[in-house]
Amino acid sequence: MKTLSIKDIAVQANVSITTVSFIINGKAKEKSISEAVIEKVEKIIEESGYKPNQIARSLRTGNSNIIGLIIEDISNSFFSRIARLIEDKAYKRGYKIIYSSTENSVEKAKELINMFKSRKVDAYIISPIKGIEEDINMLLTDNKPVILFDRNLPDVDTNYVGADHFNASYQSIESFIKQGKKNIALVTTDIDVQQITERYEGYKKALEDNGIAYSDDLVVKVHFNQEEAETISQIKTLLESKKIDAVLFATNYLAISGLKVLKQINKKIGDDFAVIAYDDHEAFELHTPSISTVQQPLEEIAETVIKLILSQLSSKTKLENQQVIIPAKLIIRN
Amino acid sequence: MKTLSIKDIAVQANVSITTVSFIINGKAKEKSISEAVIEKVEKIIEESGYKPNQIARSLRTGNSNIIGLIIEDISNSFFSRIARLIEDKAYKRGYKIIYSSTENSVEKAKELINMFKSRKVDAYIISPIKGIEEDINMLLTDNKPVILFDRNLPDVDTNYVGADHFNASYQSIESFIKQGKKNIALVTTDIDVQQITERYEGYKKALEDNGIAYSDDLVVKVHFNQEEAETISQIKTLLESKKIDAVLFATNYLAISGLKVLKQINKKIGDDFAVIAYDDHEAFELHTPSISTVQQPLEEIAETVIKLILSQLSSKTKLENQQVIIPAKLIIRN
């Protein structure tokens, strides 16, 4: 069964292809097509189930109603939840999302950008990594809207939406200090992205402002792509060897590894040992005792990202770039 | 900066568009293009960074090197993990994935199929819901490869890959019985999809085979799209009112709600109360005590799905449909 084309509709309705096209695209009035013809054509379209070929459409118009979403890893719950929200909101506005994961590989990220480019996606939502600045700048000179989220790139002049990582981290540490903690550790990763460094800076600043000396010994930076076993052993070394009374985990998967360590070495969270995890996770509320956490405002981030995209897509002129920093929320559980 | 087209390359190389196209598509030898020309053209392509317009390509060839993935909800960790695996494997074979979530809505599922159709995706991977049988059958008459996974549709004659839900459920219940449990509850959902009914059937059969009477009182079917609060209250009613010594949760999110209930009512998992959750989740290993679980073979499912797709895409003739059932693994933790 050959799929229908606009031509088939035109022939059946005994009008020109142009007329059908105008009707499909809601330009019938403006192009003064008579009510009678409009109805006839619409009826035929309805009955035949004709759907325009989007590929042909894209080729002609140069756009696709598709937004490309590039994230680190869809199986990470932070990203999958935000992807779902973005997808949802975009969908309601008539846009579809194509997503792909970079796995923190510069090459894969570049390839993805190229793929999206040759598919003529209308706009890009990217949680970026260092090393793709040039590629992003090319998109910008192409006049494609680009929204970075979660992480910013200093050398790229575009829109950014993210949580206030510095303050969230700062407040977490302050809350430890208010509880009387003195030996506060940080477990973070060595990927060189802004949101991670901000969390680190917040940690340092909070210590400093409260007159506690910073010590390299209390900070573990696990290597990004390593096996979990390795991460666990690093964290174990930290927790076993030092007289630590509080730990901030800079990502949720680090916290999960950390909790596994605590279980192994049978160290209990309680009055003399506190934990906060960055990025919430279902496991944290359920844990006994419940784990305090920094919740990123997923809903607001998704909403802001989509709003920025849409305003750019609908505006003829280049809009001013925006940097939207949304406060994160420290949830103290116990 | 206008993006380059094949024509620009042809002009620069002083050859015809056809020649450039042959070279790009590796048909140069076959079409007897001289080595000198090949080299010249390739050099120009390399230096200019020219990338073929995939849209034009798709329009002409009718395919896209894109596989459509339709799942229930990307933010559910079962789906996001499998999506990641499928994406990965497809990517290595030169295919891209477009995914979208149906949220268990028949309309949205139909819309997605239509969208994918008008984007000319080469093949479909679908975790289906009842009500889209016809739409899928249309794809099949269009000769598009369709692989169902996780859930099967009895009225659709195509490929299916999934875990052995019946046996997994059966074994779970048997393991309870071996531990001496007598009052075994099942918490499941009311969506009418095969894998859920199979889990239910496995539960019933295991009881029967072991001479335990089935009782409707011990089965809770929560309504699919309801608020979690409602689910929690239903489960609470079950666990508080009955003398239950074991529970099988038919999905991981039900188990998570269940664990919240246990925490609330302060019921402990231990010698006289056992729990098994279907589909693993990070929270389960971490939980105190750890939660036993039925692990679906994600890796094998993803691999099988991709293999089936690729063999269909590369075969000229219609292949025999395959139903691949992969055993799930019961992980007893404590």
Added chain:
DNA sequence: GAGTTAACGTAAAACGTTTTACTAAATTCA
């Protein structure tokens, strides 16, 4: 040295739309 074949390549149609520029008839205007 005429006929074949191989080597090297190209022109042009086709994919299914959108959109620009146009026409013919009907209506309005002064």
Added chain:
DNA sequence: TGAATTTAGTAAAACGTTTTACGTTAACTC
């Protein structure tokens, strides 16, 4: 009434590829 305008619609180019069918030469065969 004749010119101007409006109404109702269309022909054809363009988007960037792939692919079919077709040229030229030059070399080979006998």
